Amino acid sequence: MAACRVTIELDDPGKVYSDGDVVTGHVVVVSNKDVTCNGLIANTEWATHGRGNVDRGEVEQAELFRGEWSAGQTYRYPFQLPTAAWPPTYYGSYLNVSHLVKARAKLSWALDPEGKAEIRVTASDTAAQLEPPRNQQTAKAGWFLSAIIILILVGAVGMIVMTAVFWLPLVLIVLGIPMLIVWFVRTWLPRLYTGKVEIQLEPQPVRAGETLRGTVSFGSARRFSINEVRISIECIEQCVSGSGSNSTTHRTTVVTHEQQLLGQAELQAGESQSLEFEFAVPNHAPPSLDLRDNDVIWRAELTIDIPSWPDLKQRLDFAVVPSSTPDLSDNTMAEVMQSRSWLDEVLEQLSQSADDPERLRLVLDAIAENEFAVNLTVVNDYTEYEVPDPNDAWMEALDELSDVDFAVRFAAKSDVPAEGSSWRGTIRITGYLTEDSVVVAQALASP
Amino acid sequence: MIHSGELRDRTPVATAASPSPYAVVGFWRNPFGELTRDERVRLAVVEAGPLLHYLHTTKTVTPARVPALQFLGDCGYGKTTNLLVLESLLPGARRVYYPETGPRPKLPLDSPVLIVDEAQRMGWWRRREMLKYHGPLVIGTHKDLTACLVQNGFAVWTIDVAQSKPSHVVADALNRRIAASLLDVETLPTYRIEDALAGRLNERFSGNLRRMEAFLYDAFQSYVSESSAWPPVV
CATH class of the missing domain: 2.60.40.640 (Immunoglobulin-like)
Known part of the structure; x- marks a missing residue:
């Protein structure tokens, strides 16, 4: 003991x-x-x-x-x-x-x-704004150290250059040529058609819960056709384990959003394009993090798909800062987590009963009186589902924990939350769309 | 503007104001993630007694020979963990890691025990220095250096880390991680990895602990965020 x-x-x-x-x-x-x-x-x-x-x-x-x-x-x-x-x-x-x-x-x-x-x-602020003042002081006082480092670096570079003169042709062949080929195919060839391509994002940084607005502009140096122009926004967790040559970088994408900005089109020489897009950053979106071996990176990637020609791809990283109004009160989140395991069990039962109408009815009857605390991400694009009355006040939302889609009915259209936002509240499950695997529910309350 | 967006957010739980998703299942973290160096030493399953005995007594038994312990094998089988454990147990011992590229560190030839990680990467000059060292030597290497060590007066004990480990040892290593990540260690029996499962993992990943941990990390993450089964089916 x-x-x-x-x-x-x-x-x-x-x-x-x-x-x-x-x-x-x-x-x-x-x-x-x-x-x-x-x-x-x-x-x-x-x-x-x-x-x-x-x-x-x-x-x-x-x-x-x-x-x-x-x-x-x-x-x-x-x-x-x-x-x-x-x-x-x-x-x-x-x-x-x-x-x-x-x-x-x-x-x-x-x-x-x-x-x-x-x-x-x-x-509620960015890392830079929250940096302790002593770090800024260290930076100011470091000029002498910087001067020494620069002198050492200049010396080291000189030595390397002397050594490299001998190896230079080989280095150019081994490293330079493949890089040149990549640049030629990925940048130079597509730009023969598109000219200079610019992506602008505002505001920078963007706060979780706000809307990121972007503009893509490019010209057409000559007449050409495109299959599509699309922008994809991703949030990537990037972690390094180990060190030195034994290090491994692990990446996983935690948020993906793809948007077509322009479909098939024929562009005339000299015609310029300016395409706008918006992305509602979810209120609970991961904040950009830049820790030593652990980062959260937000990135916009533009693709201009040119038929029978290399596609143009251009990336731009941007920063997301945490929401100024965290979207979950303590009690509500605790409630969500407490009823979570029961909800998971119910969702599993619904999914397993999809091919068995009798069993599905039994499950729905059994939970008819149950209330579930949920935290859903609003998608509001339920046109592809056959909800009982699409003109009614419906919200389509994603339960991230289970990756299950919900169609939730509200008392009034004005109660339906905005796309991209988080909705927390209590629901009662009333049905299940078996073909689309969508849980139909009635919103009871939101805090 | 054409807007046909599809948002799929795979973050398991809301950030900032949310409680830990691991707490819901009785943990404070995923047990199979990276550990700090101290924790790695604390949770390692290394039978250090015979190793220490070998380093301490060889010189007495065979005065002409200096003891050298060689941990041999590929990445992920526990060479570095063994070296870290010995470093923590041998007073004054210093471990030197040789990177694949970049400056080669100097050997601390004044330390009572010399520990060299990734010894196969040493340049000839540093290796010569190491072979001239007169104290007990512990190395981790991908390449068998027995011949040159023996030639230079070392009595070599090679531990092939890639050799199959008994299931109970693998289970112990994994269960220590689980115990160290629980909010209440009393709940360990619920999550314990039994020897039979450890045996299947051992077989599937050919005894490579790093690969087992990577597999279990993803499985545990699914268990927390998607209510998948735990322990996973192997």
Whole structure:
């Protein structure tokens, strides 16, 4: 049996912290033996976890106690510690950022027992705005160091150049020619037709919950036809594990949005095109993160599909900052998570009953009186589904946790939320569109 | 403007204000993600006793020979983990990692035990330095260096890390990760990976722990975000 057990009790476990708010609570120590504690240390920190190397930052630590603990006793030590303002709490697929309050009792001749509690941190600014002032000072004071580094670099480059003179022809052949071919095919050839292509995005950075507006402009150096012009917006988690040559980069796309800007068309020489597009950044969209080995990257990629000719592809990264109004109140989210497993079970049953009308009816009858707390992403493009009355107040939405589509009926059209936004509330499941695998539901309440 | 967008957001749970999706199933993280170096050492399943004994006693048994431990095998079988564990257990020992490219680090020839990771990448000059070292040597390598070590007066014990590990060892390694990621370690029996499953994983991934962990990471992520079965079917 361990000498003692350390746990953390937060005063407000559901609180969402921001701007370095102070977290308060108690470290509770239950002592099983008479032990000497060489320091009960509490600290706040953030750390990444997932496929990439762990990036972490300690915020502050405090020693709460030092002395003797008697067997069978329970001790409570209050603490108040600031939280980090950046990065915000994030749960993705390959990357997660957690903020923790930790406590550790340093014991002699025994493993140090530890306790930890996770807190939620949101941010309403960008990483740059939240950068601690001391980092800016370091940058200003570093001119002397920079000068030395530049001198060393110049020397090193000189040495490399001398060595490279001998190897230069080989380097050009091995590296230069394939790169030249790639540039020729991917950039030079398509631009023979399109001329200079520009993508503009506004605002930069864009806040989650806002709309990103973009313009694509290009001319036509000569008459040509195109199959389509499309823009795809992606959010990618990029994590590096290992180091040096043993490092592996893991990437996964967590948000994808594709939009056709122009269909088949014939463009005349000298004609210029200016195509606009919009993307409603979901309120809960992952924020852009640039940690040491863990990044969240938002990217727009333009494709101009030219028949029988290499396509033009052009990329532009942009930044998403967290929403200023986090979309979930504590209680609602807790409610969502509590009813989650029951909802998952119901969705599984519905899916399995798709080919068996009798069983489907049984399932629907069984849950007719049940209410489910949900958090849905509004898609509002249900024209392809046969909902009972498309002219009624319907919302099509995606439940991200299960990847199941919902058609939710509202009392009035004005209640239907905007496309791209998140809708949290309570629903009652009333039907299931078997061909399209869409759950039909009635909205009961939203907070 | 033609607008025919399709949005598919695969983020498991809303950011910022949402509670941890892992907490819903009793965890604080996915157990099969990357670990910090300290944690990697703490959770490693390495029977260090015989290794330490070998390093400490060889010189006494065969005075003419200096002990060298060679961990041999490809990436992902645990060479570096073994070296990290030994580094933590041998006072004053220093581990040097040789990258594939870039500057070659200097060997800390003054340390009581020399630990070299990716020794097959050493240049001839550094290798010569290492072979002249007179203290116990521990190396991780993809290429068998026994011949040159023996030639230079080392008594070599080679541990082939790619050799099949018993199922219970694999299960233990994976269960330690699970235990370290649980909110309440008392719930471990619910999530424990049994020896039989570890055996199947061992077979499927030819004993490569890194590949097993990558597979289990994705399976656990599906379990959390899509309510897939846990443990996964192998």
